[in-house]
Amino acid sequence: MNGELTAWIRQGLTASVRGFWIGVLFYVCGVVLLVLSIISISFLALFGAGLFLVPLIMVPVRALANERRKLAGQWSGVEIPAPYKPRPPMAPFGLVGAWQRCRWLLGDPATWRDLLWLLCSPLTLALGILPAAVVGYGIEGILVMPTVLQFVDGYHYGPGWLIDIPLEGIAAIPQGMLVLALGLAIAPALLRLHDRFTKQLLGPTRQAALDQRVRVLTRTRAETVDAQAAELRRIERDLHDGAQARLVALGMSLGLAEDLVTRDPIAAQKLLAEARDASERALSELRDLVRGIHPPVLAERGLDGAVRALALTLPIPVEVDVELGGRPQAPVESAAYFAIAEALANVVKHSHATRAWVLVRHDGRGLGMTVSDDGVGGADPAGGTGLRGMERRLAAFDGTVVVSSPPGGPTVVTMELPCELSSPKTLPSSGTG
Structure with a gap:
């Protein structure tokens, strides 16, 4: 019970501090960048000098917006993809290059949505500091009693409440505890609300x-x-x-x-x-x-049997854990098998591992595959063809590959492949041979 209460308090305090940090920091930076953006666009319209000012200002605007997108994903799990159009070919210098950069930036609707987000900085400030203000008000109420005992002349606790006798200070303590509990309870929800509101402004439109x-x-x-x-x-x-x-x-x-x-x-x-x-x-x-x-064992025994047969051929022990309620379509099953095979081949060739693990699950929406090892780590998708080949193979089915491989290990390759499973009744009998 004490552990749950401590975790709840920690979660509320963390959310209130994060909300305050987001509100104040992004408000201050947003107001400054909004003013500079208006000036640069005005100069572009009136004098033409904005050809060089607009790209110069929009770089920190996008950096600030991207930082806000990243924090929303890290702190609340609200993923906000960057909606910017890719940079087209353009001249590196001169008036032509400046004009091309301005046309690219100002012709992107995401740029104007960034500016709208900056314009809403006061609202984001209010959403950010509200939970911290409620928590602070509660803490203030708890600390009113010793304050009043020390300064009997009077103490203003909140609007319209002048505490000038110890009895009123004692009454402020339970009120402060209730307000503090309320602030801790609503802080995580308000932080998520803040991030969802941000997603409406900084996330990509349907188009x-x-x-x-x-x-x-x-x-x-x-x-x-x-x-x-x-x-x-x-x-x-x-x-x-x-x-x-x-x-x-x-x-x-x-x-x-x-x-x-x-x-x-x-x-x-x-x-x-x-x-x-x-x-x-x-x-x-x-x-x-x-x-x-297309391995015959894959067609005969499915992904589970094929991966287990593959594991037996490797020079290191591989623990395979596969739980599927059916079989994916043949092309998807083949892509999943070869992606796992490529990941295990990388383990054998590069990781210096003594053991490896394969975990395959289906969550109702797609196939999740994890290949991990106890090797030296340091795998880089940009440094070889194996991981890039896995990405290309799964990308054909809208799949993804995420590699976590810090120096010293362990290496964890997580693959996701959207698919549906066939009914278990349609599975062929694997027999005992």
Whole structure:
């Protein structure tokens, strides 16, 4: 009970301090930047000097807005995506470059929404400091009693209440405790309300979200097409250099054996033995190639069985925990399997880990996959092709990859893949073999 009460008090005090910090800091910075923005846009309209002032002022405006978006996500879980249009190609210097930057910034509706947010700074100040003011008023009431005992001449506690006798000071203490409890109770809710109000101003509009979605789909489609083309080239190369070459050699050996079968049966027998070995190697390479395209164990036993079979082939112990109430569609299941396989391959190649863990769950909306290890950490998605390949593979299905890998470890790769599961009744029987 004491632990819950302490946590509740800590949560309320933290929310009130954060609200006060947001209200005051962003109010002061917002008013200054709003005035500078009005001046720069006015100079642009009247004198043209704003060509250089507008970009100069809009950079800190966007930085302040982005900081507010980040704090909303960190403190209240209210995610506010940045709605800005991507920067187009433009001249780096001169009047042409300044004009292009101004046209890009002022032509973006998100810029004007940032300025509207700055204009609403007094309201954000009120929302921010309200919980801190209520908490402070309660604390003041609790501390009134010793104050009055020391200064009997009188003490103003709140509007219209002059405390000039100890009895009134005693009455202020329970009132202060009630007000303090009220302030601690409403502070987290007011902070979330503040962040949701901020999201209405700084978040993307429906049109902006649609434009961003189109840009993301265009990029991921291009990356998927490139990845598929590279995969087709790899398959063609493997077939040409592997199975195809062995089949050509097999045909030549069979032709020579056909010529020698009557003249030199022993030599023909040796050629047939070589042809048999060549056919076995070609068949093995074809099986490996097919396994790389879509593993048979994935089709037969599903994601759970395929990941467990993969884990058994690795040189380190891998603990697999998969709980699914059905099966995803085949393309999604294949993408999930190869993403997990790539993550485990990175563990073996780079992490120097002694153990790894795979966790797969479905929350009703999508597939959540986590691959972690006890290695040295330091994985960087920008530093290699493995993690980028996972991102491209999952992005084709609107999936995401998040990597947490501080120096010294551990490394945790979290992947999410929106999908629905088929009914368990439609699952094929895996048997016991």
